[in-house]
Amino acid sequence: MSLLVVGTVALDSVRTPFGNVENALGGSATYFSTSASYFADVRLVAVIGEDFPKEHIQFLKSKNIDTRGIEVQKGETFRWKGEYGYDLNEAHTLATHLNVLATFKPNIVNDYKNSDVVFLANVDPDIQLEVLRQVKRPKLVACDTMNYWISSKPEALKRILKEVDLLTINEAEIRQLAGEASLVKAAKSVQAMGPKTVVVKQGSYGALMFNGHSVFNAPAYPLESVFDPTGAGDTFAGGFMGYLASTMNFTEESMRKAVIFGSVMASLNVEAFSLDRLRSLDYKEIVGRYREFKSMTHFEDI
Amino acid sequence: MSLLVVGTVALDSVRTPFGNVENALGGSATYFSTSASYFADVRLVAVIGEDFPKEHIQFLKSKNIDTRGIEVQKGETFRWKGEYGYDLNEAHTLATHLNVLATFKPNIVNDYKNSDVVFLANVDPDIQLEVLRQVKRPKLVACDTMNYWISSKPEALKRILKEVDLLTINEAEIRQLAGEASLVKAAKSVQAMGPKTVVVKQGSYGALMFNGHSVFNAPAYPLESVFDPTGAGDTFAGGFMGYLASTMNFTEESMRKAVIFGSVMASLNVEAFSLDRLRSLDYKEIVGRYREFKSMTHFEDI
Numbered sequence: 001m002s003l004l005v006v007g008t009v010a011l012d013s014v015r016t017p018f019g020n021v022e023n024a025l026g027g028s029a030t031y032f033s034t035s036a037s038y039f040a041d042v043r044l045v046a047v048i049g050e051d052f053p054k055e056h057i058q059f060l061k062s063k064n065i066d067t068r069g070i071e072v073q074k075g076e077t078f079r080w081k082g083e084y085g086y087d088l089n090e091a092h093t094l095a096t097h098l099n100v101l102a103t104f105k106p107n108i109v110n111d112y113k114n115s116d117v118v119f120l121a122n123v124d125p126d127i128q129l130e131v132l133r134q135v136k137r138p139k140l141v142a143c144d145t146m147n148y149w150i151s152s153k154p155e156a157l158k159r160i161l162k163e164v165d166l167l168t169i170n171e172a173e174i175r176q177l178a179g180e181a182s183l184v185k186a187a188k189s190v191q192a193m194g195p196k197t198v199v200v201k202q203g204s205y206g207a208l209m210f211n212g213h214s215v216f217n218a219p220a221y222p223l224e225s226v227f228d229p230t231g232a233g234d235t236f237a238g239g240f241m242g243y244l245a246s247t248m249n250f251t252e253e254s255m256r257k258a259v260i261f262g263s264v265m266a267s268l269n270v271e272a273f274s275l276d277r278l279r280s281l282d283y284k285e286i287v288g289r290y291r292e293f294k295s296m297t298h299f300e301d302i
Numbered sequence: 303m304s305l306l307v308v309g310t311v312a313l314d315s316v317r318t319p320f321g322n323v324e325n326a327l328g329g330s331a332t333y334f335s336t337s338a339s340y341f342a343d344v345r346l347v348a349v350i351g352e353d354f355p356k357e358h359i360q361f362l363k364s365k366n367i368d369t370r371g372i373e374v375q376k377g378e379t380f381r382w383k384g385e386y387g388y389d390l391n392e393a394h395t396l397a398t399h400l401n402v403l404a405t406f407k408p409n410i411v412n413d414y415k416n417s418d419v420v421f422l423a424n425v426d427p428d429i430q431l432e433v434l435r436q437v438k439r440p441k442l443v444a445c446d447t448m449n450y451w452i453s454s455k456p457e458a459l460k461r462i463l464k465e466v467d468l469l470t471i472n473e474a475e476i477r478q479l480a481g482e483a484s485l486v487k488a489a490k491s492v493q494a495m496g497p498k499t500v501v502v503k504q505g506s507y508g509a510l511m512f513n514g515h516s517v518f519n520a521p522a523y524p525l526e527s528v529f530d531p532t533g534a535g536d537t538f539a540g541g542f543m544g545y546l547a548s549t550m551n552f553t554e555e556s557m558r559k560a561v562i563f564g565s566v567m568a569s570l571n572v573e574a575f576s577l578d579r580l581r582s583l584d585y586k587e588i589v590g591r592y593r594e595f596k597s598m599t600h601f602e603d604i
Contacts, residue, residue, distance in 0.1 A: 086483040181388040184526045205507040208524060217521035217598050222510060224486040256601040290604055296519050297599050299558040302592055 003245040004112050004138070005032050006045040006131045007121025007234070008078050008101060009052070009070060012274065015083040018227045024274035025056045026080060028121035028144070031231035034278045035238025035265040036119075037063040038286060040245035043112045045069035045131065047104040049077040059279070068109050073100040088229045088270075089203035108134040117245040120164070121234060122146050125156035132163055140250060142166035142195075142241060144233070150177050161194040168237050170201045183208065184215075199240070199259065201233050209259050214252055218259045219297055221267035221289065228273040232266045235278065239265030264289045305547035306414050306440070307334050308347040308433045309423025309536070310380050310403060311354070311372060314576065317385040320529045326576035327358045328382060330423035330446070333533035336580045337540025337567040338421075339365040340588060342547035345414045347371035347433065349406040351379040361581070371411050375402040390531045390572075391505035410436040419547040422466070423536060424448050427458035434465055442552060444468035444497075444543060446535070452479050463496040470539050472503045485510065486517075501542070501561065503535050511561050516554055520561045521599055523569035523591065530575045534568045537580065541567030566591045 007029030013022045033042045043066040050072060060067050081095040106127060113135050120128035120143035128143055141164045149157050150173060157177075161167065167190060171183065178186035187198045187210040200208045206220040240262030247254055264286055271277045309331030315324045335344045345368040352374060362369050383397040408429060415437050422430035422445035430445055443466045451459050452475060459479075463469065469492060473485065480488035489500045489512040502510040508522040542564030549556055566588055573579045 182526060182528075184524050202507070205504070206519075206521075215524050215598055216601070217508075217524070218601075219508075219519035219521070222486050222517050222519065224484055226484075253602055257604065260601055287604060294601070294603050296517055297601075299518070299520075299562055299596070299599075300555055301596050302559070302589060 001040060001116040001245050001248050002043060002114075003036055003040045003117045003119065003241060004043045004045065004115035004135065005029050005036070005119045005121055006106055006127065007032060007119075007123055009044075009046040009048050010078040010080055011052075012230060013079070013081040014228055014230050014273065016088065016228050017084070017086055018225070019273060021228075021273045023079070025059070026230060026274060027078065028123070028231075028234040030060070031234035031269070031275055031278075032119060032121055032238040032241075033060065033065045034063055034275050035235040035269070036242030036245070037065050038265070038281060038283065039239070039242030039261070040117075042066065042242070043069055043109075043115060045106050045108060045112070047071045047073055047078075047100050049073060049075045049100045052077045069112060071107070073103075075100045082230070084229060088226050091230070106131050106134070116140070116248060117241060118142070119237060119241045120144070120160070121237070122149075125149055125153050125160045128160045129156065129163070132160070139248065140165050140244060142168065142237070144168045144237060145173065147173050147176055158193060161190070164195050166197040166199065167195040168199045168201060168233065168240070170203070170233065174198070174200055197255065201236060203229070203232070207236065207259055207263060209255065211252055211255055216256050216259060218263050219293070220263060221293065221296075223267060223271065226270045229270050231275060232270050235269040235275070236262040236266040238262070260290055260293050261286070263293060303342065303418040303547050303550050304345060304416075305338055305342045305419045305421065305543060306345045306347065306417035306437065307331050307338070307421045307423055308408055308429065309334060309421075309425055311346075311348040311350050312380040312382055313354075314532060315381070315383040316530055316532050316575065318390065318530050319386070319388055320527070321575060323530075323575045325381070327361070328532060328576060329380065330425070330533075330536045332362070333536035333571070333577055333580075334421060334423055334540040334543075335362065335367045336365055336577050337537040337571070338544030338547070339367050340567070340583060340585065341541070341544030341563070342419075344368065344544070345371055345411075345417060347408050347410060347414070349373045349375055349380075349402050351375060351377045351402045354379045371414060373406075373409070375405075377402045384532070386531060390528050393532070408433050408436070418442070418550060419543060420444070421539060421543045422446070422462070423539070424451075427451055427455050427462045430462045431458065431465070434462070441550065442467050442546060444470065444539070446470045446539060447475065449475050449478055460495060463492070466497050468499040468501065469497040470501045470503060470535065470542070472505070472535060476500070476502055499557065503538060505531070505534070509538065509561055509565060511557065513554055513557055518558050518561060520565050521595070522565060523595065523598075525569060525573065528572045531572050533577060534572050537571040537577070538564040538568040540564070562592055562595050563588070565595060
């Protein structure tokens, strides 16, 4: 089924202890769509500048991503520059140039309005609301956010939370949003703000899904080498939402499988810079790693 | 079967954001034995001062722990004073008074020398070696250690690692010991030092067991409130080793169940100050939480 995503398409400059890249393909919607493209038909809504390399659009099209929703505007593409130390769980932002993103007003293509599943990646909550106003009621709406919006636009963020079924958020951010150190209490408090399901991303420790009264604990894949964690959260969300859009089954059992597919995609993505590892995955690799997650967490009942 | 532990019996003063205790029953061997007592016959080797309250010995005896190995020496009992902030994964030591521990030379009771399983809790690696020299070859020997011994007694620590089958160690410590940020690489490097099995304790994120070439990822129990994390690692080791001593089955399957029993005991222990939560557990509570771990981590295969 169809999966609509709104978010950023960016050019990232990233330095990690293992190397660096300049102006590589990045952005929340890029990671999300590429990851989700292995599962579902993805429609991408974002803005780029006139400087955006055409080869990147060609790449997205090669993954069968519908790019008609990518608006080209006068000016430069959104750029992010960051670095990671040996603790790859924490990005240090060195520079953010919003450029064309600063004045972005999404205008949803007519064909996109009936999308079954919608993911509002990490952008200004007012943009997220604007997208939601333009689509017909989809079967599942999820969003992501970040510390910047939690502190600068708390009211707009609370309005969007009332409208979504599911929130993906990292550990530090949910503590900030709920004003609560305990993740269990923070998740309950955020569920009370709207989303029935809260997926807490814990970087190299995996993810916790709070779905109604149920809690699911997914590990991260213990990688020998992580080269670049940029986009791991969006890649996770892409695998997660992509799987859900492919089955349209939102039972607890299906959501748990989706969390594992998200974790599989994120674990593959961080094995290389930018989204290079996601460019030409074989579905067998995805299934193989899913089974490794299964065997890595299995223990007998008593 | 019989399980011998050498470690500390201490009086702890602990402050957390949720309260504080003064001179409460503590120490690595105390937490370990109490936790293990729910699974196996425990023999405790430690030293205390003349000031040690008799009621604590009575308590240990009430858990069927063999306390003949607790030596009473002139002077005061080992004392530890620490506090935790909202990040309960990290203890801040305020004071350590070794007292009688400073001159402790363990002398193993004859009846203890044929113990089937031995756990060398976190003490001076020279004391750990001394204990190992006095026991007949047990079926399984495990040890724990800490940052202090890794930096101050690296040679003695390496000697003990050559002699043990299994090491329990926390995340920051294994990185320090191996000089390696990647946990997977660090675990391989530590396995090459001796222990075939390395259990990495990750606090509120659970534990990773590297057993030969296999990796097992156990979550922590997502608690609404953690009151006092003191002793969580030793309580984990107690449940883990206690279960192994009760079955004498060291297959991968059995070791995985042991990791979960360890996690169950640790998750119960942190729900109250000192080891109050472990004082009078019902075995049904342990089994109930084990099953919660099972349901919390379960997902369908593909």
